[in-house]
Amino acid sequence: MTGLLIIDKPSDMTSQTVVNIVKRACNVKKAGHGGTLDPLATGVLPVMIGSAVGASDYIMSHDKHYLAGIEFGYTTDTQDVTGKKLSQYDGELPDFDAFCDACRHFVGRILQTPPMYSALKVGGQKLCDLARSGVSIERQSREITVESIIPSCTEGAFYLDVKCSKGTYIRTLCEDIGAYLGCGAVMSSLRRLSAGRFDIADAITLDALKEMSPSQIEQKLIKPEDLFDFDTIRLSGEIASLFCNGVHLGFERNSLGEYSAGQTYKVFVDGAFKALGECVLHDGVPSLKVKKFF
Numbered sequence: 001m002t003g004l005l006i007i008d009k010p011s012d013m014t015s016q017t018v019v020n021i022v023k024r025a026c027n028v029k030k031a032g033h034g035g036t037l038d039p040l041a042t043g044v045l046p047v048m049i050g051s052a053v054g055a056s057d058y059i060m061s062h063d064k065h066y067l068a069g070i071e072f073g074y075t076t077d078t079q080d081v082t083g084k085k086l087s088q089y090d091g092e093l094p095d096f097d098a099f100c101d102a103c104r105h106f107v108g109r110i111l112q113t114p115p116m117y118s119a120l121k122v123g124g125q126k127l128c129d130l131a132r133s134g135v136s137i138e139r140q141s142r143e144i145t146v147e148s149i150i151p152s153c154t155e156g157a158f159y160l161d162v163k164c165s166k167g168t169y170i171r172t173l174c175e176d177i178g179a180y181l182g183c184g185a186v187m188s189s190l191r192r193l194s195a196g197r198f199d200i201a202d203a204i205t206l207d208a209l210k211e212m213s214p215s216q217i218e219q220k221l222i223k224p225e226d227l228f229d230f231d232t233i234r235l236s237g238e239i240a241s242l243f244c245n246g247v248h249l250g251f252e253r254n255s256l257g258e259y260s261a262g263q264t265y266k267v268f269v270d271g272a273f274k275a276l277g278e279c280v281l282h283d284g285v286p287s288l289k290v291k292k293f294f
Contacts, residue, residue, distance in 0.1 A: 001026050002050030003221030008203035009037050009045040022047045025209050026217055034059030035195055036119050040082055043192035044200050051294045052224040062196025066162045069189035070174045078117045079171035080187040089183040096153050102177050103149040111141040115172050144168045224294050225266055225273035233265045233277060240269045248287035259286050
């Protein structure tokens with residue numbers, strides 16, 4: 001069994017716990033997730049099974065779509081409702097109009113400082129591990145893109161519908177909005193609605209997965225080759241053997257079709273998806289070389 005499942009991650013569970021449950025349900029030894037979700041968060045979690053694990057770098061580069069709850073009036077060390085309270089605001093809290101106005105200031109290319117409670121590594125150590133041991137280090141701000149923020153209010157609770165680039169921390173966005181308004185804020189809930197092409201409408205709950213037969217799970221799997229939108233090159237015989245052994249194949253000499261320097265291709269060997277290939281100049285000749293095997 002190999003491919004990708006879109007899991008609807010439940011709250012109060014780590015992303016790695018989800019992966020372990022998927023491995024047992026699918027009876028596989030190798031699996032991994034694309035894009036960590038905090039235990040508090042729910043929603044789209046792509047889980048790669050078997051050789052599809054090799055696609056993780058490509059899966060994690062997609063833009064994201066979230067629905068987040070925000071609470072005003074205090075801050076915490078984790079920037080969400082699960083953390084230790086750091087400050088309390090005793091003044092009048094912002095109304096919905098003020099909230100909407102603040103959101104407009106965070107749309108576009110902005111700088112964001114990654115939180116200490118994150119899976120980012122510095123010097124080989126996760127920031128969250130350092131934070132749990134009481135260590136706080138300086139983090140460099142980095143540019144992210146917030147495509148849109150749509151504020152809403154339901155039964156007095158405020159929410160942000162956010163479309164953003166890879167690497168955006170919604171917890172930090174909530175805290176920054178609170179700082180802009182001068183009252184502090186934390187993220188109260190988070191649901192990932194999509195990650196690139198993977199949408200919540202196509203996600204499977206863990207309860208549903210546990211009730212599925214192996215054949216039913218296979219029907220839900222997205223094949224590794226379907227994860228990429230690259231042109232296809234098909235190889236067979238001796239030329240396929242050369243490619244699989246690391247030989248650079250000249251495009252014109254081997255009649256591989258049109259090419260463009262730096263372009264990536266899906267490479268099928270004897271009808272089966274085998275690798276990603278890349279067009280490079282080898283001794284001045286446009287050639288196909290292995291980029292990643294699957």
